[in-house]
Amino acid sequence: LSILIVLKGADWFIESAISISNKLGIPKIIIGATIVSFATVAPEFFVSTIAAYLGHTEMTVGNALGSVICNTGLILGFVIAVRSRSPIENKFYMKSLFMVIAVLMLILFSYNGVITVFNGLFLLFLFIGFIYYNYKYQTNIWNDENPSTHRNKLVHIRKELIYFVLGAIFVIIGSRLLVYSGVELAEIIGVPEMIIALTLVAFGTSAPELVTALAAVVKKHHDLSIGNIIGANLMGLTLIFGVAPFFRDIPILAQSLYYDIPAMLVLICVAVIPALVLKRLERWMGILLIILYIGYILGLIMWYV
Numbered sequence: 623l624s625i626l627i628v629l630k631g632a633d634w635f636i637e638s639a640i641s642i643s644n645k646l647g648i649p650k651i652i653i654g655a656t657i658v659s660f661a662t663v664a665p666e667f668f669v670s671t672i673a674a675y676l677g678h679t680e681m682t683v684g685n686a687l688g689s690v691i692c693n694t695g696l697i698l699g700f701v702i703a704v705r706s707r708s709p710i711e712n713k714f715y716m717k718s719l720f721m722v723i724a725v726l727m728l729i730l731f732s733y734n735g736v737i738t739v740f741n742g743l744f745l746l747f748l749f750i751g752f753i754y755y756n757y758k759y760q761t762n763i764w765n766d767e768n769p770s771t772h773r774n775k776l777v778h779i780r781k782e783l784i785y786f787v788l789g790a791i792f793v794i795i796g797s798r799l800l801v802y803s804g805v806e807l808a809e810i811i812g813v814p815e816m817i818i819a820l821t822l823v824a825f826g827t828s829a830p831e832l833v834t835a836l837a838a839v840v841k842k843h844h845d846l847s848i849g850n851i852i853g854a855n856l857m858g859l860t861l862i863f864g865v866a867p868f869f870r871d872i873p874i875l876a877q878s879l880y881y882d883i884p885a886m887l888v889l890i891c892v893a894v895i896p897a898l899v900l901k902r903l904e905r906w907m908g909i910l911l912i913i914l915y916i917g918y919i920l921g922l923i924m925w926y927v
Contacts, residue, residue, distance in 0.1 A: 690858060690890075698835075698911060700908065720755070727748065733879070736873050820922065889918075
């Protein structure tokens, strides 16, 4: 139930923000580069940052890493597996580069055993750099509309403002419920909070990426889905580990350092390196990603059973 509240709240929050931006005359390229890009990672971001605020840092780390692992191994693997062989687009290179840099920065910071505010600032700078790249890329493909046609419409955004506030309230309440229920479930079945966050919570908050990917596959827009997943991974890592340390330092446990983060790195390398070398994506890459994801989950189960 808490996952559904978070997802519905995030949907209202993002949709109303887009509508308000449109009515205030903000150009579509800016909306697309910022609000729309943030849409799919909103659940992970709110759940992880609120978990940090509440002091459940294992939930913060587990959800952040688990979402990237789920997005890459399961969702991206599925999209690539059902996609016919074809060359990759230019934006794949840049998004992959940003993604690899984010992971390497996270690995470097993690070896200190804690993510601090200072570390978080570097990740936020990378996030801003990605948003700027996204803005420049969309500038080249979208025609900017004249914002003057949308001015003086403040009186028409009352409904959107209500949904915006309701969405924010739903996300905050739902995130708190999800964190508390995750902690309680971990206590009931006798496993660390990290395991629940890496699996159930991460899969639940990755639902927007899954829905987007399925819709893109049905509509034959595989390239769009692949780009969105890579972008979501990057934004999730940089935003969560960039903002959460402002509430408290985020400890990195041995399991994350020696199992979860290496697993994430392997999945990203399998998704990116063969594609860059071959200059195309092939189905075997997607199948391999899914197999590796299943292996990772089985490894978690064997670790604690």
